[in-house]
Amino acid sequence: MAVAESEFPLVSRRRRRLSRRRVGSALAPYALLAPTAIVIGAILGYPLYLLVRLSFEQYGLFELVRHKGTWIGIHNFRTIFHDSQFWHVVARTLVFTAVNVTLTMILGTAIALLIARLGRFMRLLLTTGLVLVWATPVVVAVNIWRWMVDYEFGVANWTLTKLHLGNFIHHDWFANTWEGFGVITAVIVWGAIPFVTITLYAGLSQVPQELVEAAQIDGARAWNVFREVTVPLLKPIFIILTSLSIIWDFQVFNQVWIMLGERPSPDYYVMGIYAYVTSFRSNEYGLGSAIAVVMVAIMMAATVVYIRQMIKTGEVR
Amino acid sequence: MSSLTPLAPTPVAVRAPARRIRVRRGKLVRRIGLNAVALLVFAVMVFPVYWMVATAFKPGRDILDYKPHWFPAPATLSNFTNAIHRQYFWTDVKNSAIVVVCVVTLSMVVAFLAALALSRFRFYGRGAFIVLILGVLMLPLVALIIPMYITMSRAGQIHGLNWVLGVNKLSGVIVMYMTFVLPFSVWTLQGFMRGVPRELEEAAMVDGTTRFGAFVRILLPLVAPGLVATSIFAFIQAWNEYIIAYVFLQDGSKQTITVWLASFTNLHGTDWGPLMAGATLTALPVVVFFVLIQRRISFGLTAGAVKA
Amino acid sequence: MAAIRFTHVIKEYAGGTLAVDDLNLEVAEGEFVVLVGPSGCGKTTALRMVAGLEEITDGEIRIGDRVVNDLAPRDRDIAMVFQNYALYPHKTVYENLVFGLRMRKVPKSEQRRRVEEIARILGLEEMLERRPAQLSGGQRQRVAMGRAIVREPQAFLMDEPLSNLDAKLRVQMRAEIARIQQTLRVTTLYVTHDQVEAMTMGHRVAVMRSGVLQQVDTPQRLYDLPGNLFVASFVGSPAMNLLDVALEREGGGLVCRSGGVEIELPVDIAARRPQLEQYVGRRLALGIRPEALSESSTDPDAPRIRGRALLVEALGAESLAHVEVNAMALDRPELVDVSAAQAHLLPVGDRTATLLARLEHDTGVKPGHVVDLAADVRRLHFFDLDTGSAIPVAGVPVTAAVV
Numbered sequence A: 001m002a003v004a005e006s007e008f009p010l011v012s013r014r015r016r017r018l019s020r021r022r023v024g025s026a027l028a029p030y031a032l033l034a035p036t037a038i039v040i041g042a043i044l045g046y047p048l049y050l051l052v053r054l055s056f057e058q059y060g061l062f063e064l065v066r067h068k069g070t071w072i073g074i075h076n077f078r079t080i081f082h083d084s085q086f087w088h089v090v091a092r093t094l095v096f097t098a099v100n101v102t103l104t105m106i107l108g109t110a111i112a113l114l115i116a117r118l119g120r121f122m123r124l125l126l127t128t129g130l131v132l133v134w135a136t137p138v139v140v141a142v143n144i145w146r147w148m149v150d151y152e153f154g155v156a157n158w159t160l161t162k163l164h165l166g167n168f169i170h171h172d173w174f175a176n177t178w179e180g181f182g183v184i185t186a187v188i189v190w191g192a193i194p195f196v197t198i199t200l201y202a203g204l205s206q207v208p209q210e211l212v213e214a215a216q217i218d219g220a221r222a223w224n225v226f227r228e229v230t231v232p233l234l235k236p237i238f239i240i241l242t243s244l245s246i247i248w249d250f251q252v253f254n255q256v257w258i259m260l261g262e263r264p265s266p267d268y269y270v271m272g273i274y275a276y277v278t279s280f281r282s283n284e285y286g287l288g289s290a291i292a293v294v295m296v297a298i299m300m301a302a303t304v305v306y307i308r309q310m311i312k313t314g315e316v317r
Numbered sequence B: 001m002s003s004l005t006p007l008a009p010t011p012v013a014v015r016a017p018a019r020r021i022r023v024r025r026g027k028l029v030r031r032i033g034l035n036a037v038a039l040l041v042f043a044v045m046v047f048p049v050y051w052m053v054a055t056a057f058k059p060g061r062d063i064l065d066y067k068p069h070w071f072p073a074p075a076t077l078s079n080f081t082n083a084i085h086r087q088y089f090w091t092d093v094k095n096s097a098i099v100v101v102c103v104v105t106l107s108m109v110v111a112f113l114a115a116l117a118l119s120r121f122r123f124y125g126r127g128a129f130i131v132l133i134l135g136v137l138m139l140p141l142v143a144l145i146i147p148m149y150i151t152m153s154r155a156g157q158i159h160g161l162n163w164v165l166g167v168n169k170l171s172g173v174i175v176m177y178m179t180f181v182l183p184f185s186v187w188t189l190q191g192f193m194r195g196v197p198r199e200l201e202e203a204a205m206v207d208g209t210t211r212f213g214a215f216v217r218i219l220l221p222l223v224a225p226g227l228v229a230t231s232i233f234a235f236i237q238a239w240n241e242y243i244i245a246y247v248f249l250q251d252g253s254k255q256t257i258t259v260w261l262a263s264f265t266n267l268h269g270t271d272w273g274p275l276m277a278g279a280t281l282t283a284l285p286v287v288v289f290f291v292l293i294q295r296r297i298s299f300g301l302t303a304g305a306v307k308a
Numbered sequence C: 001m002a003a004i005r006f007t008h009v010i011k012e013y014a015g016g017t018l019a020v021d022d023l024n025l026e027v028a029e030g031e032f033v034v035l036v037g038p039s040g041c042g043k044t045t046a047l048r049m050v051a052g053l054e055e056i057t058d059g060e061i062r063i064g065d066r067v068v069n070d071l072a073p074r075d076r077d078i079a080m081v082f083q084n085y086a087l088y089p090h091k092t093v094y095e096n097l098v099f100g101l102r103m104r105k106v107p108k109s110e111q112r113r114r115v116e117e118i119a120r121i122l123g124l125e126e127m128l129e130r131r132p133a134q135l136s137g138g139q140r141q142r143v144a145m146g147r148a149i150v151r152e153p154q155a156f157l158m159d160e161p162l163s164n165l166d167a168k169l170r171v172q173m174r175a176e177i178a179r180i181q182q183t184l185r186v187t188t189l190y191v192t193h194d195q196v197e198a199m200t201m202g203h204r205v206a207v208m209r210s211g212v213l214q215q216v217d218t219p220q221r222l223y224d225l226p227g228n229l230f231v232a233s234f235v236g237s238p239a240m241n242l243l244d245v246a247l248e249r250e251g252g253g254l255v256c257r258s259g260g261v262e263i264e265l266p267v268d269i270a271a272r273r274p275q276l277e278q279y280v281g282r283r284l285a286l287g288i289r290p291e292a293l294s295e296s297s298t299d300p301d302a303p304r305i306r307g308r309a310l311l312v313e314a315l316g317a318e319s320l321a322h323v324e325v326n327a328m329a330l331d332r333p334e335l336v337d338v339s340a341a342q343a344h345l346l347p348v349g350d351r352t353a354t355l356l357a358r359l360e361h362d363t364g365v366k367p368g369h370v371v372d373l374a375a376d377v378r379r380l381h382f383f384d385l386d387t388g389s390a391i392p393v394a395g396v397p398v399t400a401a402v403v
């Protein structure tokens, strides 16, 4: 039974030559990824490259017809950075995003915690309602809210008046920018709550019951259990949801655009609208691109947080 | 409640249950309070959707009344007939359908292959590719539209390219929709595939299939529900898209249903009844599909973030 | 049927883990070889390389007389039973069983005949139309076995096929697998980390440790003549007692001393291990299996070890006594199987060790009692403290210690 060396003659210790099968299986993943890579490269990579190039070019109607821009270096950036309207728009967008994200996260979390405490029937009812809202296309949602705050026949106007919160009969919500953005925020937050709530609730229901019980046995009260067990476990989801919300709310376009009948006044410009109007209404494609580049750069920060959290939580494996 | 029966004559026995009742009553109050709050939240969240449907079924004079009519009684279908007989309604529904079917089919085939690579192979550059996929999902469409428009208007002039690409071409929109549908589908699908244990394919390979055969015979049937969920989600995204269609499809007969709906006011003044009917019809397919897959999607972007 | 032969096989994972290091092993035609070792030692990796599910970094694997290094799994004609069975959840039991035959283009009628025969043998006839989710754990295990058997392959590979079953079922299936292997005489490589499975099922047992094969032998010889400290501490449950002793010459004979313990070696015992002479005046490791210790009353001539009972576990047929003695426990974690060693050693003081002794079931020993243990000197094991290798017994062939 002895394993003598002679019984197992030495085979060549040289690394084995790569056989066909090995090369095949090493190349397989690249072959499978190729179509996606090509599509993304062609329809995203090229436009992205072009966006950056355009931001350094004079590209107006003339150039559009000629199909060729004129290189002007950082002139576009200099223009927007010296434009007080640009800074207004940036500030407005940041504040708007902050308000929307804060409201979305607070209300979304509150409702998720509420759902977790409900009985079976109420839970089902509320989640069904949330799914219904979630499913409503943005264009539809905006039109509904436009109708609810209609100048003459808006149901919101009537209700608020009846509740003695002021006189809203024949009230134009969009005459005042604050009120106008209030309505837009309502649409956005209303539409964003379901995703946040349902995801958080799914997370809440995954918090292992033994952990909660263990904490209770250790003598923790409800609030402490929440703080010591629930919050730390939900933190990764919370970070992911917050960064996603920032990303989505910062690039808001449809809600503002459709709400204001596809021609918002400059007071309603957020970055997405500003880039769009500069490009397509004023036909300053180079300048618009420069604004869009700034926008992408700002978004990058939130994206990095998002991806880092995804990697940390093991989503990216 | 049996504690209140005369079967418990001693004072001690009476006192203890009395306390229990108080505790129970406290709980009851709390439960009623919670349910009331839940009902209120439900009402506030659902009301706008309800108001759309209710308005859609109301006759014109009930809609245009300072005092809201809370229920669509008497109900009428005239708003719906009005909406679907508007110019371009059916053409635009058809356009949307064409776009959606093409986008979903194309991206599912391409995404399936990529998801296979990401979930079943280890290879150099895998992590970078995943980061790319996630990063790309975050690009604002507004930023992409500008260069795309330049490209499309250029391509529209180029002989040989202009039969697919160009302004006012559905095929151009289909290609552009892939930008956001494809990365999403790859990401979601590979998540579903990771849920299928690898040993099943290994068992099949030992049983005599090739590696590819194992994908087709074992993985594909097992990941089919995920494939369906992902394609429905892709459907929803494509159906709801507005801005690309708005910029690139300028001809009324070439538009999609969302653009049709958004331009309702501009073309016809605000005619709330038919608008709400049109909105209801636009939302209908989405709602139906959403309800079908809702259990799966909430995990799409964040699945597994909580792991004990 | 065909032999499986590993020749200088090396497996290095992408991360740099050396999972299998220079493995040389032959599973003869029709033989049942069990591969054991602690968790993470590379057993699964070795098995998967045979199946073709893992690339071989270096070396050569043969099945029969074919080198299979670069063959796809389907061309190797082997069957594998996975730890979690890997039954196709979307296929019925019948479809699961027939899948391999269909892939190999066996004629339809033959497929049916073979599946039905296997189903009868394994008692699965009633459930052919069910899906895996509708089966109990034991039934799933049977289907997994059936899927392997029905193919009539050159060799079976099994990766801990019983670890997901409860204790009773495991005993039952253990016998069943051994029986099936005996009737079919199929070459089998079986991976487990359960000692009892290893000792009862295999014709031969191969012990691995961190990628390195330690010893291959029949279960009995592995138990009686462990080639090194690792095998000695890994094989056997409860594990062998190991003491750090000094070997001294006293009068004409040899004596092992450790703390207050003194074991005199009779001349004939010492003579059987001529190499012991070289260790006089040095330290070595002394191994005593728990059953080689008994209450001194039974054997008045044997060397005695006095200690205090800490704990007596009544196991029904016997009692297991943990006895604290004034001796030095072996402290060479790098040479022994740590998991087993720590399991029975209660807290060790500086100069005390805990010995495990198998006593009669009706022993009067109670915790706290002072006991005199008699050691059976014919069943002592000696190991070099530096290399861990056993000090060989003259006339007995060197076992396959490949360190």
Ligand SMILES: Nc1ncnc2c1ncn2[C@@H]1O[C@H](COP(=O)(O)OP(=O)(O)OP(=O)(O)O)[C@@H](O)[C@H]1O
Residues within 6 Å of the ligand: C013, C014, C015, C017, C018, C019, C037, C038, C039, C040, C041, C042, C043, C044, C045, C046, C193
């Ligand atoms: N795919 C892999 N990539 C990198 N390292 C791996 C991989 N698979 C296993 N390893 C490492 O190789 C070593 C051997 O693993 P293997 O699965 O063969 O152990 P095992 O003996 O089967 O253990 P167990 O009894 O726990 O199943 C371990 O250190 C493990 O971490």
Ligand SMILES: [Mg+2]
Residues within 6 Å of the ligand: C043, C044, C045, C159
């Ligand atoms: Mg293993």
